[in-house]
Amino acid sequence: MEDCVFCRIIRRELPADVVYEDEQVLAFKDINPQAPTHVLVVAKKHLASLDDLPAETDEKLAAGIFSGIQKTAARLGVSGGYKVVTNCGEAAGQVVGHLHFHILAGKKFVP
Numbered sequence: 001m002e003d004c005v006f007c008r009i010i011r012r013e014l015p016a017d018v019v020y021e022d023e024q025v026l027a028f029k030d031i032n033p034q035a036p037t038h039v040l041v042v043a044k045k046h047l048a049s050l051d052d053l054p055a056e057t058d059e060k061l062a063a064g065i066f067s068g069i070q071k072t073a074a075r076l077g078v079s080g081g082y083k084v085v086t087n088c089g090e091a092a093g094q095v096v097g098h099l100h101f102h103i104l105a106g107k108k109f110v111p
């Protein structure tokens, strides 16, 4: 998508602090961190939110995204101690309309 901020980061038109990349995802530090570790794992394919992920028809994409989340956590050294959040829709607080998962770690979270 032309004007999508995450698509622009994926195309390297905008800078980002990239921590992991593979075929399906790009992971980079959140510009406004809410925890000592706060990284966004972004699907390289432009999908508006989790609702638009074709999980049943494109298992490779769905599996690749979750593999990318695991590998990003490993790269960050937080495996076994991190939270994953995706905001789906405005009502849930989604601001950027491109599928992404927040990896948060390094502080005490209230369950």
Ligand code: 5GP
Binding pocket: 005, 016, 017, 028, 029, 030, 031, 032, 033, 040, 086, 087, 093, 094, 095, 096, 097
């Ligand atoms: P959402 O509320 O949509 O789930 O979260 C979007 C996240 O993207 C926010 O945590 C925000 O700080 C982050 N963000 C928005 N624009 C940029 C940007 O240009 N670069 C980076 N690194 N993070 C961004």
Ligand code: ZN
Binding pocket: 001, 004, 005, 006, 007, 008, 046, 047, 097, 098
């Ligand atoms: Zn996009």
